[in-house]
Amino acid sequence: MPDTISTTISPEGSLEILSQQEVERLHDTSRSGLHDLLRNCSLAVLNCGNLTDDGLALLETYRDFDIEVQQQDRGVRLKITNAPAEAFVDGKMIRGIREHLSAVLRDIVYVYNEIQTRHRFDLQTAEGTTNAVFHILRKAGTLKPGRDPSLVVCWGGHSISREEYDYTKAVGYHLGLRELDICTGCGPGAMKGPMKGANVAHAKQRRSQGRYLGVSEPGIIAAEAPNPIVNELVVMPDIEKRLEAFVRLGHGILVFPGGVGTAEEILYLLGILLHPDNTDMELPVIFTGPASAADYFKRIDEFLVYTLGEEVRRHYRIIVDDPVEVARAMRVNIDRVAEYRRSRQDAFYYNWRLTVARNFQETFEPTHEAMASLALHREQPVHELAANLRRAFSGIVAGNVKEQGLRAIEAHGPFRLHAEPELMARLDELLSSFVDQGRMKLAGDYVPCYTLG
Structure with missing residues (x-):
């Protein structure tokens, strides 16, 4: 198995605050599927620098990797278990990778809350889809x-x-x-x-x-x-x-x-x-x-x-x-x-x-x-x-x-x-x-x- 590191970090650059309901959705894979989506995308970001284009092989190599969103009084923390060691320098996560990890969390939560769940946009129309793309980019x-x-x-x-x-x-x-x-x-x-x-x-x-x-x-x-x-x-x-x-x-x-x-x-x-x-x-x-x-x-x-x-x-x-x-x-x-x-x-x-x-x-x-x-x-x-x-x-x-x-x-x-x-x-x-x-x-x-x- 490759070298891994476990740690807890705060998001940086975006979405430092989540509601309790959003945190619950990220935990509840059976209801929303967001946890698996967050885990897979986060692993890809943490694997930056290791050349591979085989998603299944990556998931198998780091099958013990996990990420958990924890709600605390002062905001959100990300508990990361068995992440690729290359994402860290002297035990500290590289700042750019931390920002990318935060961006993944932001976009997954926003798309689920505002586009897939609330149906703010009619994705069956060209106008509605274009508006949805605009709002994701604006967020x-x-x-x-x-x-x-x-x-x-x-x-x-x-x-x-x-x-x-x-x-x-x-x-x-x-x-x-x-x-x-x-x-x-x-x-x-x-x-x-x-x-x-x-x-x-x-x-x-x-x-x-x-x-x-x-x-x-x-x-x-x-x-x-x-x-x-x-x-x-x-x-x-x-x-x-x-x-x-x-x-x-x-x-x-x-x-x-x-x-x-x-x-x-x-x-x-x-x-x-x-x-x-x-x-x-x-x-x-x-x-x-x-x-x-x-x-x-x-x-x-x-x-x-x-x-x-x-x-x-x-x-x-x-x-x-x-x-x-x-x-x-x-x-x-x-x-x-x-x-x-x-x-x-x-x-x-x-x-x-x-x-x-x-x-x-x-x-x-x-x-x-x-x-x-x-x-x-x-x-x-x-x-x-x-x-x-x-x-x-x-x-x-x-x-x-x-x-x-x-x-x-x-x-x-x-x-x-x-x-x-x-x-x-x-x-x-x-x-x-x-x-x-x-x-x-x-x-x-x-x-x-x-x-x-």
Whole structure:
């Protein structure tokens, strides 16, 4: 067994006070299920620095880990039992990890109390879901009304080569020199690199209020634990609200090389931008990587054009092996975003004008039945095909790294996807290239969690 430490701490940075009822709910797993959720997410945060994307293996390694919320006269205390020793220095928990632990507690309690229990928001409507996402982000202190647009969302794989990682750092550095901030899925690889580069650049520019925002969700946090540079963490309740948070918060989006999770994000974003209501939306999107990634983006581009049509190319630009040009282009385009929103009296901190259709908001549970019944054919509007392809990739992500998906595959075998023949061939080619390039897992041989037929 690995080294562990048991201790009691106070939350830091958020939610230092809870009601007695909230504490009881966190204890009562049988009634709310919150204790298991809190335990799993907390373990992922405490495991920061140990590279793994296997949620089941993490839970098994630290099966004696537990966290208990204790109500005291002066506030809340967290009793932590058998936590990974790497989260501590000389027996004292690292401050950044303590803040992340507090953020996990805050978001789980808020989502349960205000969204799942009180039904303040109608999650069956687009407006209600968008309002729920807004309130979660506002509660987390993520919305910054006094700042000009500067937040660049960076997507890409957690399992990438050293060359690709160094490239993400170089891009982040040149973004930081131009006083741009970084938002990622908060994990390793292409999520950590841009933050690391920007952090150095912000120090050079004496930018003391640099933002390194990580947006996660309970199903993925074990595979993509917050990296040490994240100074703001938000845990959204599911992948759909996590993706909506990215596009509502971001002023520009960069896509680095990645695997199925990155493909899911690309399809989500382009499916939204292809919606007729978003024709004039100002939201710059750049695909970028080192010279060795040219073929990767060529495959992505060909797949997108085949499935979504030539029009899709209007919504992104591909820049290979030029970090300076990427940063310059993003800076110029974010300045255009500022003018666009200013002319329409839109908020800088939350993109209310963007239309996100219901089929991009509805929670997709990747069961074997749901995966097999996805409509993967081109006889439907392109934004609907994008939504279904996004669900297919989301299911593969679940089967690769999420506890629920891993258990489903373990019990019933691989997911089975059905598509029209030509689309199936294109999909098979793309997925096979991810496997060949080692983009599915951080370590070990990859056993596909899906079959195509």
